[in-house]
Every structure is written in structure tokens, then in C-alpha cells.
Amino acid sequence: MAGSPPSGTATYRRWRADTAARQPDHRSPGHRRQALRLEPANAERALTLCLRSPAEAPLLLEKALRERASTLFVERLGHYASRLGVALPRLSLSSARTRWGSCSLRSGIRLNWRLIHFPLPVIDYVAVHELAHLREMNHSARFWSIVAQVYPDYPNARKALQLGATHCPHW
Numbered sequence: 001m002a003g004s005p006p007s008g009t010a011t012y013r014r015w016r017a018d019t020a021a022r023q024p025d026h027r028s029p030g031h032r033r034q035a036l037r038l039e040p041a042n043a044e045r046a047l048t049l050c051l052r053s054p055a056e057a058p059l060l061l062e063k064a065l066r067e068r069a070s071t072l073f074v075e076r077l078g079h080y081a082s083r084l085g086v087a088l089p090r091l092s093l094s095s096a097r098t099r100w101g102s103c104s105l106r107s108g109i110r111l112n113w114r115l116i117h118f119p120l121p122v123i124d125y126v127a128v129h130e131l132a133h134l135r136e137m138n139h140s141a142r143f144w145s146i147v148a149q150v151y152p153d154y155p156n157a158r159k160a161l162q163l164g165a166t167h168c169p170h171w
């Protein structure tokens, strides 16, 4: 891909392909890969992908974002599980288009990896919501009072989630 920078191949709303420096790939000597650096709009996080061709970008980007999601979600679930007095459940990632999270006593908590596109307060709200289901498996007033105990500002986070859902990348 000499002379043809991959900028634009992995562009979407929150992450933007910024530089297209070429550098040797340490894992396969002799091959040169393009490093695609992605900067989120708010510049608080950056991501670098090493590509053999621009066509790899969407797959590698999703893989990298899923890894970040997994690490962050485990950390946030751990943070709130102790505050709610529940054991840290097993986490799995989902990619359902219509659900951000689900909870079952048998299989643990499933969170949509696309939540990684959202600000931390929104991710925290979804984590608290699903953890609260470990104490109350419904959406009764008692359930919402459990959520409010550790996340008093949940109504605003809920609104932000609903608003943000329309801006979430559709891939």
C-alpha cells in the first residue's frame, strides 16, 4: 500500500484515523505493516492498529474495541458489585442491536461491547442496572431504589444512553 495511506478506512463517528505512518511489524519480520492510529473525538483515548491492508481495519478495530470493553466492564462491575453487596458475576460481551445489557443468575451479566463508544457515566449506569438485577430481578420501585443507592444520577445517564444510541456506529 505504499503511497496510499489508509486514512478513512476505519473512520466512524467517535474514532478517526489520524496518521498513517508505516513501520515494521515486529511480529513478522520482513513484512511491513501500516500503523493506523485512531483518536477518539474527545482525545481521551487513542488506539493504534497494525494493518497489512486497509481492508483489515474494521475487523481489527472491532477486536481491539471488544478487548477494551471487556477490561473496562470487568473493572466497573467490580467497582459497583462491592457497593451493592453482590458477588462479581461472570461477564460476557454481546453485540445485540437492541439490548445494552442483560442479567441472569445462571449465566451472569452480558454487556454490549458497543457501550465502549459511550462516556463512562453511561457505561457505569448500565453496569449498575444489571448488577442491581442480581438483587431484584424486575423493574419495580424497589429495583430503582437499589440502583439509586449507588448511582443517584441514574435518570440522566438513562437519557444519555437513549440519546447516544442513535449516534452509536452501526457496524
Ligand SMILES: [Zn+2]
Binding pocket: 129, 133, 138, 139
Ligand atoms: Zn433491567
